[in-house]
Amino acid sequence: MIQGISKYLVGLLIAMWSWTALADAGIRNQEILQCKEAEIVTWGDGQDRPTAATSLIFFYKHGGAPTWFQEHQVINLLARASAEWSKCGIPAQVTPWTGPVQNTKGIVVVQWDGSGSGGHFGLANLTQNQLSLGAQAFQLLNQRNPSHNALDTLQMVLAHEMGHFYGMLAHSRRCIDVLSYYNDGKGGQCYARDPSLLKQFPEYRSSLPTACDIQRCKILNRMP
Ligand SMILES: [Zn+2]
Structure with a gap:
């Protein structure tokens, strides 16, 4: 009898735990899919300007x-990010690099370049039209956390840097946005509908553009 009850209790606890985890994931998903205009706020750490390109090609x-x-795998991640960003109204496509390309608006070379990435996972250079990725940063991530799926991080880095080529130079203050920074290093924290959830996920930020990333891109580039 007692055993029966404890089994029941364990079952109930597991059900409650799963329900809470599901509810948390649900709130996070909702933030990815829905944008309230008042939530579009940046850290003001860069000057947004519409992109001069009518389409983007990432080599x-x-x-x-x-x-x-x-x-x-990297091409697939780039293709996913570009398909999502294309919803801004400026189409993007991805193609393997086969030789030098002209340095012109809308043509971006994505490359592994430690100095170009400045020691970060990735860095967008809008003058050189280069999106540089840092192999060293990924090596460090792999050493520190070998069980972590580095493709998730790479997806997020590619989608984030791609966003800069759409003219969004300031970082978003909305934690879930792929263009977000979690804090400004001066005590300022990013915004989440339920801030207690930030600790529930190894990475709260979305790995692809959210509804607010796309909305901000459309407003900036005057897209319907
Ligand atoms: Zn950035």
Whole structure:
């Protein structure tokens, strides 16, 4: 009898735990899919300006990539990010790099370049039209947390840096946005509908553009 009750209680606790985890994921998903205009706020750390390009092409150069990333995997992640950003109204496409391309608006070379990435996971250079990825930062991530799926981080980095090429230079203050910064290093924290959830996820930020990322992009580039 007692055993029966404890089994029942364990079952109930597991059900409650799963329900809470599901509810948390639900709130986070809602933030990804819905944008309230008042939530579009940036840290004001850069000057947004509409992109001069009518379409974007990302040429991917695989040389120098960490050995655990296959070329087709990175291309797939780029394609996912560009398909989402295209919802802004400015289409983007991805193609493997085969040789030098002209340095002109709308043509971006995505490459593994430690100095270009400034030691970060990724960095967008809008003058050079280069999106540089840092193999060293990914190596460090792999050493510190070998069980972590680095493709998730790479997806987020690619989608984030791609967003800068749409003219959004300031970072979003909304934690879930792919263009967000969690804090400003001066005590300012990002905004979440339920801030207690920030600790529930290893990475709260979305790995692809959210509804607010797209909305902000449309407003900036005067897209319907
Ligand atoms: Zn950034």
